[in-house]
Amino acid sequence: MKPFLFFSIFSLLFLTFLIASQSVTAQNSIYQTCKTFAQNDPNVNYNFCTTSLQAYPASQNATLQELGMISIRLIRYNITDTRFYIKNLIKNKKWDSYTQQSLSDCFELFSDAIPSVKKAMKYYNKKLYGDADVQLSAVMDDATTCEDGFNEGGVVSPLTKRTGDAFQLSAIALSAVRMLQTGSN
Numbered sequence: 001m002k003p004f005l006f007f008s009i010f011s012l013l014f015l016t017f018l019i020a021s022q023s024v025t026a027q028n029s030i031y032q033t034c035k036t037f038a039q040n041d042p043n044v045n046y047n048f049c050t051t052s053l054q055a056y057p058a059s060q061n062a063t064l065q066e067l068g069m070i071s072i073r074l075i076r077y078n079i080t081d082t083r084f085y086i087k088n089l090i091k092n093k094k095w096d097s098y099t100q101q102s103l104s105d106c107f108e109l110f111s112d113a114i115p116s117v118k119k120a121m122k123y124y125n126k127k128l129y130g131d132a133d134v135q136l137s138a139v140m141d142d143a144t145t146c147e148d149g150f151n152e153g154g155v156v157s158p159l160t161k162r163t164g165d166a167f168q169l170s171a172i173a174l175s176a177v178r179m180l181q182t183g184s185n
Contacts (some may be wrong), residue, residue, distance in 0.1 A: 068176030140170035
């Protein structure tokens with residue numbers, strides 16, 4: 001085999017190994033972070049955490065600080081999309097009056113959550129973790145309050161998956177905030 005060809009093949013194999021090991025390391029970072037979050041907070045589901053963070057392309061090489069911001073962005077997407085979804089459900093006239101009122105209440109709650117998420121992003125970027133914590137906790141409370149409204153009336157919520165996702169994403173972001181706040185990263 002010619003030396004150049006051997007060197008080229010060796011270089012290609014080395015680069016492939018390097019890229020694969022970096023990908024595994026990045027994935028391990030997400031797995032380890034989510035494992036820590038789930039161990040420290042009963043509201044964080046490990047599988048939901050890993051799946052959510054892996055779905056965001058920038059998470060592959062992210063630090064804890066970056067994973068926290070990614071989770072806040074995911075909350076924002078979820079809240080905005082859920083609000084739009086609720087708006088479309090309200091337009092549907094087949095709901096009984098209690099469900100219709102609960103949907104309207106949820107629309108207001110998710111509308112209120114949007115500025116809370118924006119404030120959380122602002123505070124998080126400024127490393128004002130206590131203030132970010134307050135805003136993220138408010139989003140978590142909004143999701144819970146929405147779901148509770150249906151449960152109190154004995155009505156099946158058409159938003160259970162979405163409120164659950166908002167709650168979980170908030171719990172993930174809060175875990176990152178609290179780790180950064182205590183410096184245990």
